[in-house]
Amino acid sequence: MVNANAVKVFKKAAPNGKVTAYLSNRDFVDHVDHCLPVDGVLVVDKDFLKGKQVFARVAVTYRYGREDDEMMGMSFCKEFIIVNDPIGPGTKDVDQINDVQEKLVKKLGEKGEAYPFKVKLPENSPASVTLEGGDDGGASLGVSYDLIIYTGEGVEENPNKGNSIAFAIRKVQYAPNDPSKRKPQAMVSKGFTLSKGELKLEVTLAKDIYLHGDNVVASVNINNGSKKTVKNIKVNINQHIEVTMTNNQFIRTVASIESKEGCPITPGRNLEKDYTLVPSLSNNKKKTGIALDGCLKDHDANLASSTMHAKGKDANDALGIIVAYSLQVKVSCGAIAGELKADVPFKMVHPDPSVARKNNEGALQVADFKTLRRGKSIADD
Helix, strand or coil, X not given: CCCCCCEXXXXXXXXXXXXXXXXXXXXXXXXXXXXXXXXXXXXXXXXXXXXXXEEEEEEEEEECCCHHHCCCCCCCEEEEEEEEEEECCCCCCCCCCCXXXXXXXHHHCCCCEEEEEEECCCCCCCCCEEECCHHHCCCCEEEEEEEEEEEECCCCCCCCHHHEEEEXXXXXXXXXXXXCCCCCEEEEEXXXXXXXXXXXXXXXXXXXXXXXXXXXXXXXXXXXXXXXCECEEEEEEEEEEEECCCXXXXXXXXXXXXXXXXXXXXXXXXXXXXXXXXXXXXXXXXXXXXXXXXXXXXXXXXXXXCCCCXXXXXXXXXXXXXEEEEEEEEEECXXXXXXXXXXXXXXXXXXXXXXHHHCCCCCEEEEECCCCCCCCCHHHC
């Protein structure tokens, strides 16, 4: 029987069975001002090492162009090794171990040598983001991470498949510990040639940071002091994407409402109305270029989180694929009079999973680590 309060840990062993790793989480969790490490416990046969060490290597793969377009030795994929540190026997114990590691060490120490470890990413490491190719079968672009635990005589040695363990992991953006309480707002106006008065548009959001799955409610206030008539209103949530390696920028609409309710708004009239949108992957699976936290084949994948920066950091220093969101309201007065639009930026991220884990005091549940379904966090298991 599965214990609903159990803390799940993920186990994977090297093919030779001499090294086994247990991960207590599969995500590098970015809280803007700090990034939590991936941690766990390593069980290793000391007799097998014979003077060798155990290393943890993190490789980030950044694909910024289609594989089909590669020719004449040109590659649109870069791979960087950003962490390559010794862990396990012969190294210092981690400064502080969490409750899950402590339980694992007590449980696994009976079977052999158990060593807690932590793997930290450097600052400004890019978030895991995938740009989907849609239904055309194109290869996915984006940033992905792999954690490799292996044995060797030095960091320069290439991992041997027989005594190494590979994990597909992610770096994901989560809500900061002290979210802003400001309400984003935009006010715009438009005058018309040979016509007195102005059309004014005000758009307000309830908060600056939304969680994936939240309703985004736009409060729209239209004051028609012009001589023109407003015929319809359109509200979009746009995903703004920048591929830093090629400096390409583009926009995808991930949620949309078009309404004539309350229209026409004739001269001298006002309209106050709330519009509710829910940006989600389920309504965008056939679109190309949508930025995701995971792959499209995963039914539980979601739209990519907003790229956020700590105070004092230059946004221009961000690497990988940068994602931002905005809500846009368009007020149309017809083909001749044109339209008036307002854009309100906001952020969309994951909830903090550490709160649920702190409240989870159940026993350990060990599960075999299979291929990670990118887009599914440990918090969802």
